[in-house]
Amino acid sequence: MSIALFLSPHLDDVAFSCGGTLARLKARGWKVALVTVFTRSVPEPTGFALACQTDKGLGPEVDYMALRRQEDRDFAVHMEVDWLAWAGLPEAPHRGYSSAAELFAPPQEDDAIVGTARRRLMPLLTELRPELVLAPQALGGHVDHVQVVRLMASMDGWAARTLWYRDTPYAVRQPGARPDPVLPGDLRPLAMNVTEVLPRKVAGCGCYRSQLGFQFGGARDVGPTLETFHRREAAAHGLSGHAEVFLAGATLDPALRREFS
Structure with missing residues (x-):
C-alpha cells in the first residue's frame, strides 16, 4: 500500500494547489493523508485577526476556523481522503503578525512555530511512513x-520522497x-497531467466556500481560473492538456517519478 501525505499550511492550500494530483494518485490506488498545520480556533479574535474573517463577510460571532475545518471535512469526503489530520496550531494573525504587510514579510524572530509544528507532525510521519510527501x-x-x-x-531523511x-x-x-530559498538547490520540475481529474479538483475546491470570493473572485470563477492556469502550466513544460507542476530532487525515487508519467 503506497501512502501520499499532502501537507497544507491552511485549510484549502492542497485543494487549490495540487488537488488534481491527489485525485489522480487516489485513482491509481494510493492511500492519501491530508494534514493541515494552522487550524486552531481562537476565541474572540480582535484587530487584524478579526479583519481576516470579516473581510470575507463573516461576522465576529462566527468561529471562523471551525467553519473552515468543516469545509476541509467536506473536501476530504469528496476526494475520498483516507486520513484527515489537523495540527491545531494558530495562524499567523494569532501569532503576532498584525498586518497584511507582516504576513508577507520574513518570519518574526520570536515566531517559534517551526519547532512546535515539528513536534506535532513527527509522530504522524513516523506512524504513516508515507512514500511521498507533497509540501x-x-x-x-x-x-x-x-x-x-x-x-x-x-526534517532529515525526507528529501528523497518530497515534492514541492x-x-x-x-x-x-x-x-x-x-x-x-530554503528549498534544496537540486530541484527540477516534474509535471502531473491532471486533465481527466480537473473537474473533480474544481468541485473539491468548491468545498472551501468561505474562501472562493477572496481567492478567485467567486465560485463561478474557480473552474475557468484553474483550467486556464493548468493549461498554461502544461504548455510551459511541453505537455498538452492540463498539468500541476512540482519541484523534485535528483534523489527522488524513480518509481515515484513514473507515477507522474
Missing part, C-alpha cells in the same frame, strides 16, 4: 507557507514568484 514552495511568501517550508527542510507544489492561487496571480 508547498511558499510562492507568494506568506509567512505560514514559509514556516511550513522551513519545517520540512528541517506550486502554491495556488499565488502562482496564478504572481507567475514569476520564486520558491522559498
